[in-house]
Amino acid sequence: MIEFERVSKVYPYTDIEALHGIDLTIKEGDFVSFVGHSGAGKSTLVKLLLGEERPTEGSVLFQNEDINSFSHREINNYRRNIGIVFQDFRLLSNKTVYENVAFAMEVAGKTDEDIADDVPYVLELVNLQDKPNSFPHQLSGGEKQRLAIARAIVNEPALLIADEPTGNLDPVSTFEIIDILKKINKLGTTVVLTTHNTGVIDALKKRVVTLEKGKIVRDDEHGSYIIAKK
Amino acid sequence: MNFIDLRRIIKSGFQNFVRNSFVSLSSILIMVITLAVATMLLLSRTVLNIAIADLENKVDVTVFFDVGVDEERILGLKSEVDVIPEVASSEYISATQALVDFRERHKDDELTLQALDELGGNPLGAMLNIKANNPEDYAQIAVALGDVGALSESSIQTIDKINYYQNEQVIERLLAITTGARTLGTVLVIVLSIISILITLNTIRLTIYSARDEISVMRLVGAGTKYVRGPFVVEGILYGLVSSVITIILFFPVTLWLGERLTLFFGVNLHEYYLSNFFQIFLILLVVGIVLGIISSTIAVRRYLKR
Numbered sequence: 001m002i003e004f005e006r007v008s009k010v011y012p013y014t015d016i017e018a019l020h021g022i023d024l025t026i027k028e029g030d031f032v033s034f035v036g037h038s039g040a041g042k043s044t045l046v047k048l049l050l051g052e053e054r055p056t057e058g059s060v061l062f063q064n065e066d067i068n069s070f071s072h073r074e075i076n077n078y079r080r081n082i083g084i085v086f087q088d089f090r091l092l093s094n095k096t097v098y099e100n101v102a103f104a105m106e107v108a109g110k111t112d113e114d115i116a117d118d119v120p121y122v123l124e125l126v127n128l129q130d131k132p133n134s135f136p137h138q139l140s141g142g143e144k145q146r147l148a149i150a151r152a153i154v155n156e157p158a159l160l161i162a163d164e165p166t167g168n169l170d171p172v173s174t175f176e177i178i179d180i181l182k183k184i185n186k187l188g189t190t191v192v193l194t195t196h197n198t199g200v201i202d203a204l205k206k207r208v209v210t211l212e213k214g215k216i217v218r219d220d221e222h223g224s225y226i227i228a229k230k
Numbered sequence: 231m232n233f234i235d236l237r238r239i240i241k242s243g244f245q246n247f248v249r250n251s252f253v254s255l256s257s258i259l260i261m262v263i264t265l266a267v268a269t270m271l272l273l274s275r276t277v278l279n280i281a282i283a284d285l286e287n288k289v290d291v292t293v294f295f296d297v298g299v300d301e302e303r304i305l306g307l308k309s310e311v312d313v314i315p316e317v318a319s320s321e322y323i324s325a326t327q328a329l330v331d332f333r334e335r336h337k338d339d340e341l342t343l344q345a346l347d348e349l350g351g352n353p354l355g356a357m358l359n360i361k362a363n364n365p366e367d368y369a370q371i372a373v374a375l376g377d378v379g380a381l382s383e384s385s386i387q388t389i390d391k392i393n394y395y396q397n398e399q400v401i402e403r404l405l406a407i408t409t410g411a412r413t414l415g416t417v418l419v420i421v422l423s424i425i426s427i428l429i430t431l432n433t434i435r436l437t438i439y440s441a442r443d444e445i446s447v448m449r450l451v452g453a454g455t456k457y458v459r460g461p462f463v464v465e466g467i468l469y470g471l472v473s474s475v476i477t478i479i480l481f482f483p484v485t486l487w488l489g490e491r492l493t494l495f496f497g498v499n500l501h502e503y504y505l506s507n508f509f510q511i512f513l514i515l516l517v518v519g520i521v522l523g524i525i526s527s528t529i530a531v532r533r534y535l536k537r
Contacts, residue, residue, distance in 0.1 A: 072455075
């Protein structure tokens, strides 16, 4: 589904190589966690996947198509096909819970009937069915992240990218989020997770790719969080 | 863009407008100031032009004839004057009419009237009022009048005086003032319009700048250009709409107040002018406001729409 082919990334005006010679394949239905210290290259990896940044060398393929070659319109279509969850939630602050989810469907061109059917369903899936009219600033951190997940999955994406989704959350909320991610993966969605939360990785018992200084140092099928102490 | 997209975009624009009420309010306030400046300039320019035209209209050249000059002779001179290209019109005032006018003008002045009665008969001569097409032409007309007078026989006895030569300085100064006022008015209109348009552009740019995070989120969700830009354009239109309505209402009391005080000075009632041109002014404000809103929001969003 996703292939990184000898991908390197050097940010302009710096000599720092954020990623170096990454070769990686993610299969459909996988649940892959990327771990590593800050600056190991996790965020760069996610940005390349989203098409926010272009690789300096190599290519990133999504279903055998080079993300880098997408036009403006194609990149919009592509992004509607993947769900994204961030550490800082990135919700639309002047839209309600319901509207935040509905917006993702609107831009994907879904009909009003589909929106009326699907939004309550995903809100129930993330346990926010009681707060459709709340605004993001009225929600707790865990609720915000659950809303972000609801928005990310409402269009039934083939891929869900979760970039440090639990970074701002307390332990209870963290495990709620992880449970939801597992549930989504079970329903057939490929999940890419970046984190440096040891507990999360150990509880998941899924594939773990460890990054260090822009390189893959470990790739374990049922990994745990093992990183050389600095 | 289909109907559903359009409906969603408009709805979203309305929602943003209402929910960001503080931001909307400040944008509207700035736009009202812009439109008010524009209206003020529009009105004052018009009033100034009317006042200047009125003032220019008051200037004329009068030829005073000696007492007892034949009416026929004067009418002959009048037809010669009318031929001069610079002359717009001329009006013959007979000696009798001149006396009636004089009595009317001095009706509260017992002493003058008594003196007039004691003189007996009509001490006044006939007059010829001449108006020029352009105020600049009076000097030429006066010279031409001299020529006309010289050509006609015994003109020295017929023409008592031509008042242009007494008023020459006043007319020239007036001319300088009116020309200056017109130029100044035009320059002011242009400069102030540009300034206020720039301020509005910048205000809307700032409101959209504050929404740049939202825009990046929309992009990440996969929102196309129209879904990002559309609601902002709708907001811009709403700013223009609300601002022009506020401005047009605002000018009711303003022109009423100014009209009461300045009518005598300008020779035109601002409030009446405002009311009789209400729909034109409103249309201008509406178009300017909405176009300004659309342009500024489009420009402002554009920089955040890059990939």
